[in-house]
Amino acid sequence: MIEIKNLTKVFPARKGLLGHDAIKAVANVCFSIPEAGSVSFIGESGSGKTTIGRILAGLETPSSGDIWIQGVNVTKMPQAERRRFLRQVQLIQQDPYQALNPARTIEQALGDPLKVIARERGQDSAWIQTRMHDVLHRVGIEPGSVLNKYPHMLSGGQRQRIVIARALTVDPKVLVADEAVSMIDVSLRLGVLKLLKDLREQFGISLLFITHDVASARYVGQNGQLFVIYKGMVIESGPTDQIIDQPYHPYTQALLSAVPVLKGLENPGPDRFIPLRGDDQELIPDTVCLYQPRCPFAQTKCREERPALQGTEHAHACHFPVVRRVVATVRANEG
Amino acid sequence: MAAEFEARDFHARGVQIRNLRVSYQTPQGDIPAVNGVNLSIAPGKITGIIGESGSGKSTLAMALMNTVPRPGRIISGSVVVDGIGDMLTIDKESRRRAHGRHLGFVFQASQNSLNPLRRIGAQVLDLGRSHNVKDLRALIKRAKELLGKMGLNADRVLLSYQHELSGGMRQRVGIMFALVLDARVVILDEPTTALDMLSQASVLQIVRQIHQERHLTTVLISHDMGVVADLADNVVVMYGGELAEQGSTEEVLAHPLHPYTQGLIKAIPRISGPLDQAVALPGLPPDSAALMAHGCLFAGRCPKRLPVCGESRPTYESVGQGRYVACFRVAGHD
Known part of the structure; x- marks a missing residue:
């Protein structure tokens, strides 16, 4: 239901004394993510995998190529409309501490996007409360234990769950997880990976999983597709297990x-x-x-x-x- | 003088830690970060110390060097390094000389330990001067040799500032600094944390090679069981400032005795074998209240808890052949 065709992103050359050539971060990348499906991108730092995620989440504009979401070509849309449309794609980044405002409680962090949606849908504050509890339950957190807390009072794993809960407030169709567990303690890491896997299996949210760790891609991306990216180009792709067993x-x-x-x-x-x-x-x-x-x-x-x-x-x-x-x-x- | 470097002794040095206690002073009272640790680090081996954040592993590493930063304080204990003496009681000047010369240290995030305003080469010279190295030319030669061994263009790196190097390159420069004065004991604190898989694998390979060539005693601190399991000869598992288990890597991985170790191993996403083998570890690492309580630190998360676990803390006991464990479930406790 998401289809990416010939995605290319060129970061323009910087002129002057320290100038450098234009950098092709992503070159002609094609892939599709089926409903409730999973696609993983693996590659080392600087391979361009993060740029792909950012483009899909609407944080970068592609230099060329098309993004089709449920049959609509997003790249052709006017910017405001595109931004609203791309809300269906939510980005989960590496550092949950930076993603949350340290001066706002969890209740406020989740309340902000919910208020916007409630206004759009003509809902009241009771609806906001229900939604808030609902998304927290989905990420495996007891609302009463966190709502009045500030981000620094939570563990890394809990913070990342809150970031995921906030992404869920807008009913996304796709989660883009960019190195989403690499800063989380090992004993809690698998729990977050399992959560991403469960969201896919139970709520049909597709997953674009970006990582340098093939083993975690294997864990969340069961029955999914794996793309190996090098210097902005896909150099191998196929079913995850097949690539791990028979890499060419x-x-x-x-x-x-x-x-x-x-x-x-x-x-x-x-x-x-x-x-x-x-x-x-x-x-x-x-x-x-x-x-x-x-x-x-x-x-x-x-x-x-x-x-x-x-x-x-x-x-x-x-x-x-x-x-x-x-x-x-x-x-x-x-x- | 080149002879200064050639007169290397090839006796690997061990480290004996006895009853080490380090605590951090906070408004809520003193919080024990390292709580009565007894550990012998075998000479000539790679010892991996694994634990999550707050387990006290980095504090332990700093205590080995006697460089625990405030508000941390070493309360008691001894850290005897073969050939140097007790790091905790020797005078300040001998301690300073021991750093670098006998004990090499690679910090977590080594980018933060390089001077951003001086070229790497100049910093090598600074280090040499502060340790009264007479032949600075030979020192630079050794720095180049080490960098070359790690797959770097040595001339270019020595002329670079730290911001001109990638994360993996900086990590290698950090390893070079730890080794350039011919330290016999090297402590690596999270040497690969900020790196991607390929850089990680090559840094681990370098550590392995240099460790063998120079008969080092290497201490590897990591939160990543995979890294420790791949590189270390012996594993020490820390939890809440105490040792939970130790033994040879093969033994600990194949037959973990402590439920925490068992949980950690099960929680590693694996590259082969059945996927549902991976099980997340429930609960959270201990908070300061749990550290002060009487019971076993892991009791709150433990699937094999006994009534006694909530009442008293199991002691760290030998269970044969370099194996130690702190758990009431394991024979040897009564």
Whole structure:
């Protein structure tokens, strides 16, 4: 129900002494998120995955490309209308502390958007109260325990739940979660991931999950699609489990190799390789493979021609696709 | 003098922590951050200390160096580093010299520990001068060698200011600073927290390599069980300022004894195996009231709670072969 076609975002060049060339943060990215479906974007910092989420949430405008939401082309809309329309897409960012005003109680933080909606729908304050309790229950928080509190009085996990609850006040169709658990304590992290998963399964809210952690993408994105993005381009895409089990692209393999192996519980994959991180600053001409300077398997052809994304269900952009078993396997002794 | 560096001793150094207590003074009273910790850090091994925020792991790391910032205060205990002595009682000047020379430290968010106004190379020289290194040329050479080993363009990095480096590069520069004076014990506090997976993996790989090459004793502080499980030889689990469990990484992961450790391991989203294996840990980390109470710190979240758990705190007992645990459920308690 959300369809993204040829999304491109170019950040313009800065002129002057410290000027630099225009930066193509996102290049020709296509994907769709079905109702109650899930799409994950994985890639390292600077890959452009955050920009995709921000465009979808209406915080950036694309340089070109189309965004269709329930059959409507959002990119063609006048700005005010688009902004209202894009309320259906809510962004959950990394740092829940920055997302909440420290001087306002949770009740006020949730009340503000609800008042706007209540005015639009001609509802009264009783409706606001009911809604507030409803969204808090949905994120697994007992309203009485938080409404009078300020953000600093809550744990990181609770704060992120409040941010999600606030997003739910506007009845979103899609949640865009951008590294939404990376600042949360480990013992609470899985709880928030489970919440995102449950919202999808129980309330049909689609999820765009943006992360560098493949394991959490696997957890929330069950039966979903996984997109591996490198320097703004999709270099591998397909069903999440299939990409984890049979990665074709060396970059995907590097990302999967980078997942820590739990000594005592897992054996490292036989083909696992730890890449040293290369220099990010270099400009790569359009005529060669983007990943070739860092690729341990690059060959002459990779330096002469850029591979296109090929395949339909499980697509990859590599001249020499070879499945490597880089993911750790569970040891037999684990009960 | 190059000889200064060549005369390295290859005896790895251990650290013995006894009865360490650190507390933070607050208007509500003193809050124990590290509460009676006894721990021997094995020489030549990588010891991972895992805990969530507020578990006291970073305070413990700072206490190892005797650099706990106010309003924190070391109440009692000793931290004996082989070849140096008790960090908590040696005079200020010996302590200053021990930092860097014997004990290397990589701070959490190492970007905050670099001087933004001086080039990295100049800061290496500053460090050398403050430790009376005579041959500064050799020092720079060693800095370059270390940076090169970590996959960085050493000349370029030494001429850079910190803002010109990416997060992963800064983290490596931090590791270089910890090692350039040939420290034998290296403490890494959350060395990979702000990094993405690829940078994390390469930093871990670097730590592993350098640890082996230089016979270091490495202490790795992290909230991430994956990082510790991948890198460390031994794991120490901290909860609410106390030790909950320790042992060899393989043993602790395959057979965790403390319910908190069991919960932490189950809460890791895994890359293989059945997905529903991952179970979230209920409840919240202990607040200051729980720290002051008499019962087990984990009792409020524990699925295996006994009546005794609410009344008294289990002691930290040896359960054989380097394994220790503080839990009434485990044999050895009565």
